[in-house]
Amino acid sequence: MAGGDEVKEVRNQQVLARDYISAIPEESDMYLNTSSTIKLRVPDDDDCSTAGVLVKNLYLSCDPYMRSRMTKRDPGASYVDSFNAGSPITGYGVAKVLESANPKFKQGDLVWGMTGWEEYSIITATDSLFKIHNTDVPLSYYTGILGMPGMTAYAGFYEVCSPKKGETVYVSAASGAVGQLVGQFAKLSGCYVVGSAGTKEKVDLLKKKFGFDGAFNYREEPDLDAALKRFFPEGIDIYFENVGGKMLDAVLPNMRVHGRIAVCGMISQYNLEQPEGVHNLMHLVIKQARMEGFLVFNYYHLYGKFLEMVLPAIKEGKITYVEDVVEGLESAPAALIGLFAGRNVGKQVVLVSRE
Amino acid sequence: MAGGDEVKEVRNQQVLARDYISAIPEESDMYLNTSSTIKLRVPDDDDCSTAGVLVKNLYLSCDPYMRSRMTKRDPGASYVDSFNAGSPITGYGVAKVLESANPKFKQGDLVWGMTGWEEYSIITATDSLFKIHNTDVPLSYYTGILGMPGMTAYAGFYEVCSPKKGETVYVSAASGAVGQLVGQFAKLSGCYVVGSAGTKEKVDLLKKKFGFDGAFNYREEPDLDAALKRFFPEGIDIYFENVGGKMLDAVLPNMRVHGRIAVCGMISQYNLEQPEGVHNLMHLVIKQARMEGFLVFNYYHLYGKFLEMVLPAIKEGKITYVEDVVEGLESAPAALIGLFAGRNVGKQVVLVSRE
Structure with a gap:
């Protein structure tokens, strides 16, 4: 590591969690700390001296799963722990290594993985970091199509649903970071795919940009069951579930025999004190679903295999990806909150620094 | 076929469906017709002359899935069609072939499969009939452990749940036709198994007769979640779902990572106008279940493979089976209705004739 006295100390703006919440999250549940500083070196303590890296954060990712981290729970009670009040929000991001005590990384490496909502981070849990080898695509893609959401779409669609050519696929929250890819994977697999979203703009994206066979605005459908029957008169083979609640209840009776539902998330439920009840589960039996x-x-x-498939598809224009990028850490809280109101159009990214 | 003029005509008591129902079924939704007769021959019409068999019904089976047949629905709307008002109830049973126009069956054969709630039946859908080869067990077993419920337990536990030694298994409606077998299969597989039922007598059966590691009366547990945590402090690997509703909601947060829920039925929901809402489905994601x-x-x-496993186990006393047998067709409506109030102790059978 660099010697103590030559180390530069710089401003390190951070977005901190204010406190745990139980209801609808608001921007004010986070706050920007502009007075924090950081010494640009990997600390010499036990945690860092053999494994730590110091990174400069370039892009941060806003993802729906982060909602559950805003609620206080016992450690280990869910698959992700809660944020620590008074500490920076953590999440996926793209960063550049400034210094490394870890033999796997060196100065100048670009990485994606778990980092902090701040300008610079010391990362010790480096197992979660992936080195970025392909830089002839937008770097921000590593928060989306080439990162966690991309792998989520790939695993959920191909591994959980085992699609077959000619099958019918329905995707909710279809213009989101994951949904837009599931729809395009479905088309590449020779499936018929319909998506739903919450604005006309998003519905247009689904049809015109992502090649969905059909799309509808769920807010304009008083009868979701009827909407699904219109697009799937013979039923749904695969449902990629992103929203839960009433939508799931409408989908269940429309499933076909041996249908598969990959439950990725239930974003419509995250801000409710008690999730809505789902009544039609008996259709799992009726449809052997x-x-x-x-x-x-x-x-x-499977990340290597995934990249082999998706990188050429991006370069050949067979897969496209829409991002909603806001600039600056100060914009991050509103961007995260906006996810739960569907304000983002495409993958929500925060640009922290252009390197 | 026998010549027309020598054919004996005999009484053929029948249990008929009165009309379709939408709420709680009652005995009076069925009625006994004592004035019907039948000519003891396979009719000479197109349907029967090449495939039909005339059988004498010995045992009839009361099964929860029959509830859905009492509601009027369009043909093909469920996996079983509705009963026809004014026609005999149909269901699984054990019968003896009196005459056969079907080369696969001959006079004197014992069979199990779909038959009518009457003394004699003409069966044309003979694909659903299984010939009984092993008669050194009670014949009534072919309505239960050696029939549809036995195969249900086998398929649901082994094929759907893929149990591993040492896993934890929870069975609801555990003393019923299917549940009592699932519990015993779980013990034979080296699993820890707990069952729930609705009376002290049934709970005693589970522990003393079927060898469950634990059992509880769900009616005496004000907090189902707490009851499950008591028996499964480390969670549930396999839930064999027979009841649905509140029980399913209590189970979901208690599932372990990579848990499996085989949904066999949801008997607690069948008499409700709208099924209860299930709120905890997000735990499928959290537990990757x-x-x-x-x-x-x-x-x-798989029926042959199943018999190879279960027949020796019965004979060696490794598996036991409890039946609740009522005598006479006139007792059949009450027996069927009793299922939905949990009045049966073990597999509900109606003895029509001892041959």
């Missing part, structure tokens, strides 16, 4: 929850963490061993 | 509905019809190709 399977409903399976999954977490991307268990599929990262 | 799978919930799968299944129907026994797709597993009958």
Whole structure:
């Protein structure tokens, strides 16, 4: 590490969690700390001296799963621990290594993985970091199509749902970071795919940009069951579940025999004190259908295979990706909160620094 | 076929469906017709002359899935069609072939499969009939442990849940036709198994007769979640779902990572106008758990393999089976209705004739 006295100390703006919340999250549940500083070196303590890296954060990712981290729970009670009040928000991001005490990384490496909502971070849990080898795509893609959401779409669609050519696929929250990819994977697999979203703009994206066979605005459908029957007169083979609640209840009776539901998330439920009740589960029996929850963490061993498929598809224009990028850490709280109101159009990214 | 003029005509008491129902079924939704007669021959019409068999019904089976047949629905709307008002109830049973126009069956054969709630039946859908080869067990067993419920337990536990030694298994409606077998299969597989039922007598059966490691009366547990935590402090690997509703909601947060829920039925919901809402489905994601509905019809190709396993186990006393047998067709409506109030202790059978 660099010697103590030559170390530069710089401003390190941070977005901190204010306190735990139980209801609808608001921007004010986080706050910007502009007075923090950091010494630009890997600290010499036990945690860092053999494994730590100092990174400069370039892009940060806003993802729905982060909502559950804003609620106080016992450690280990969920698959991700709660944020620490008074500490920086943590999440996926793209960063550049400034200094490394870890033999796996060296100065100048670009990485994606778990980092902090701040300008610079010391990362000790380096197992979660992936080195970025392909830089002829936008770096921000590593928060989305080439990062966790991309792997989520890939694992959920291909591994959990085992699609077959000609099958019918329905995707909710279809213009989001994950949904837009599931729809495009479905088309590449020779499936018929319909998506739903919450604005006309998003519905247009689904049809015109992502090539969905059909799309609808769920807010304009007083009868979700009727909407699904319109697009799937013969039923749904695969449902990629992103929203939960009433949508799931409408989907269940429309499933086909041996249908599969990959449960990726239930964003419509995260801000409710008690999740809505789902009444139509008996249709799992009637249709001999399977409903399976999954977490991307268990599929990262497929990341290499995933890149082999998706990188050429991006370069050949067979897959496209829409991002909603805001600039500056100060914009991050509103961007995260906006996810739960569907304000983002495409993958929500925060640009912290252009290197 | 026998010549027309020598044919004996005999009484053929029948239990008929009165009309379709939408609420709680009652005995009076069925009625006994004592004035019907039948000519003891396979009719000479197109349907019967090449495939039909005339049988004498010996045992009839009361099964929860029959509830859904009492509601009027369009043909094909569920996996079983509705009963026809004014026609005999149909269901699984054990019968003896009196005459056969079907080369696969001959006079004197014992069979189990779909038959009518009457003394004699003409069966044309003979694909659903299994010939009984092993008669050194009670014949009534072919309505239960050696029939559809036995195959249901086998398919649901082994095929859907893929149990591993040392896993924890929870069975609801555990003393019923299917549950009592699932529990015993779990013990034979080296699992820890707990069952729930609705009376002290049934709970005693589970522990003393079927060898469950634990059992509780769900009616005496004000907090189902606490009850499950008491028996499964480390969570549930496999839930064999027979009841649905509140029980399912209590189970979901108690599932372990990569848990499996085989959805066999949801008997607590069948008499409700709208099924209860299930709120905790997000735990499928948190636990990466799978919930799968299944129907026994797709597993009958395993019936030979199943008999090879279960017949020796019965004879060696490794598996036991409790039946609740009522005598006479006139007792059948009350027996069927009793299922939904949990009045049966073990598999509900109606003895029509001792041959």
